Amino acid sequence: MNYARSKVRLANLMLMITQRQSTQLAVFAIVALLACHVRAEATITYVGVTRDQTDFRKMGIGKAGYWFPQFAAEQPVALRPTGENVRDALPTWAGPLNHATKIWDPAFWTRTFSQDGPGRSKGGQPEWNDFVLPDGERGRSGAIVDPHAYKNTNNSVNRIQLGEGTPPVFLLHVVTDNTNMEHNPTNRLRARGKVNGIDLEPVSEPPAEELVFNGTADIYTFRYEGFQSGDFIKIQLNGDSKQGPSIGGILFDIEPEPQLGP
Numbered sequence: 001m002n003y004a005r006s007k008v009r010l011a012n013l014m015l016m017i018t019q020r021q022s023t024q025l026a027v028f029a030i031v032a033l034l035a036c037h038v039r040a041e042a043t044i045t046y047v048g049v050t051r052d053q054t055d056f057r058k059m060g061i062g063k064a065g066y067w068f069p070q071f072a073a074e075q076p077v078a079l080r081p082t083g084e085n086v087r088d089a090l091p092t093w094a095g096p097l098n099h100a101t102k103i104w105d106p107a108f109w110t111r112t113f114s115q116d117g118p119g120r121s122k123g124g125q126p127e128w129n130d131f132v133l134p135d136g137e138r139g140r141s142g143a144i145v146d147p148h149a150y151k152n153t154n155n156s157v158n159r160i161q162l163g164e165g166t167p168p169v170f171l172l173h174v175v176t177d178n179t180n181m182e183h184n185p186t187n188r189l190r191a192r193g194k195v196n197g198i199d200l201e202p203v204s205e206p207p208a209e210e211l212v213f214n215g216t217a218d219i220y221t222f223r224y225e226g227f228q229s230g231d232f233i234k235i236q237l238n239g240d241s242k243q244g245p246s247i248g249g250i251l252f253d254i255e256p257e258p259q260l261g262p
């Protein structure tokens with residue numbers, strides 16, 4: 001009798017444990033589901049343009065990091081690799097940039113620049129702006145030029161991969177108008193993104209009347225919110241220069257600006 005009762009008790013206990021586990025699993029599933037939905041909605045907003053600036057140290061931008069192509073080239077060069085002679089001080093959470101150019105290279109599918117255009121670097125041009133980088137280095141500016149974006153909207157920057165430690169809010173500054181009016185993105189300069197595998201269009205972008213150029217560098221700033229590791233940045237250009245529009249560099253800042261320790 002006692003033995004039979006014990007068996008029943010054991011069975012009831014087992015049932016309770018199973019039910020409790022199921023409940024725990026269900027709760028876990030609901031929490032996980034909520035977490036997906038609760039993930040802050042990612043947005044990209046155009047902040048504005050800062051006109052005619054070439055000294056980024058003085059401006060105090062690029063504190064989180066920056067990247068400048070074909071910088072301080074001693075000779076005029078064009079149609080050069082996108083990763084040549086760069087000043088790479090990207091944040092740990094952005095990049096590294098991927099310069100794959102061969103379509104049969106598996107890395108080509110996650111390339112940073114529109115290499116099939118082909119996007120290439122140009123620099124050392126006597127008429128182009130001199131820049132002062134955030135670390136104080138001064139030199140003749142360069143550019144990534146994308147012939148595919150001649151009278152055509154193209155993701156000239158295909159993919160800047162975001163990684164661990166991506167801040168919830170950051171600013172992307174895109175520098176252009178440094179090329180003696182040779183490669184201006186006269187028709188479009190638009191920061192985009194890919195979030196959870198889905199293309200994300202910006203909430204706002206520079207209106208046509210803001211895409212004006214005079215040969216001294218302008219900085220177009222976009223605010224990225226809610227981006228996480230695994231997401232990435234894209235930049236569309238479109239211009240009337242036959243060789244293609246260009247960017248002269250990118251810089252990052254974190255919002256709010258991190259405070260230095262005591």
Ligand SMILES: [Ca+2]
Binds near residue numbers: 212213
């Ligand atoms: Ca300008």
